[in-house]
Amino acid sequence: MENPVINTLLTRRSIRQYRPNPVEPELLDLILKAGTYAPTGRGSQSPTIVAVTNEADRQALQALNCAARGGSGDPYYGAPTILLVFADPSRHTGVEDAVCVLNTMMVASHALGAASCWIHGEYEMFQLPQGQALLRKWGLPEDLRGVGALALGYAGCPLPQEPQPRREGYVVKV
Numbered sequence: 001m002e003n004p005v006i007n008t009l010l011t012r013r014s015i016r017q018y019r020p021n022p023v024e025p026e027l028l029d030l031i032l033k034a035g036t037y038a039p040t041g042r043g044s045q046s047p048t049i050v051a052v053t054n055e056a057d058r059q060a061l062q063a064l065n066c067a068a069r070g071g072s073g074d075p076y077y078g079a080p081t082i083l084l085v086f087a088d089p090s091r092h093t094g095v096e097d098a099v100c101v102l103n104t105m106m107v108a109s110h111a112l113g114a115a116s117c118w119i120h121g122e123y124e125m126f127q128l129p130q131g132q133a134l135l136r137k138w139g140l141p142e143d144l145r146g147v148g149a150l151a152l153g154y155a156g157c158p159l160p161q162e163p164q165p166r167r168e169g170y171v172v173k174v
Contacts, residue, residue: 008107010163012107013160015115015157016151016157017078018077018115018156019153020078020080021154022153023081023109027112027113028081030108030112031152032049032083034105034108035108038103038105039097039100040093041097044091046093046094047098047101047147048086048140048144049083049084050085051081052082052084053080058076060134061125061149062074062075062076063130064130065121068124068125069124069125075119077151078153078156079152080153081151081152081153082119082150083116083152084148085098085102085147085148085149086122086145086146086147088145095145095147098145102118102150106150109150116151116152118150119148119151121146122149126146
């Protein structure tokens with residue numbers, strides 16, 4: 001059976017090389033809108049999404065990720081846009097809600113012809129004083145919990161065609 005939604009889910013891949021041109025504002029808005037329709041516990045809509053498109057904040061995030069995780073280079077693989085997702089620490093399902101938002105935006109970006117990759121380290125990043133300063137700069141509460149980010153843009157490499165085989169025992173029917 002052919003189904004466009006299932007096809008999108010089966011063909012999405014994490015991309016780790018991006019062209020410098022950002023996705024068009026209308027496309028970015030659709031991806032962000034899709035994220036706001038992700039499932040959340042009791043329909044709380046509790047996550048906060050921050051779309052970083054300006055170069056100064058992008059560079060600050062790159063340095064912050066490296067400081068928090070001890071790396072070097074660009075952990076966002078040159079993507080021109082970074083989508084951060086934060087959890088409301090007062091919500092019992094805050095982290096799970098944020099994960100649903102990240103996944104929904106990854107699938108939406110692929111469906112719309114853009115590329116993405118989940119980047120980790122936002123929890124550690126926004127515990128640091130520099131991360132807290134960015135939250136204040138953006139007018140956000142300092143107690144938000146960083147959950148993850150998406151590198152977002154257009155693939156700067158050929159898209160992978162075939163997924164790795166699924167492991168034995170991934171699904172158990174009882």
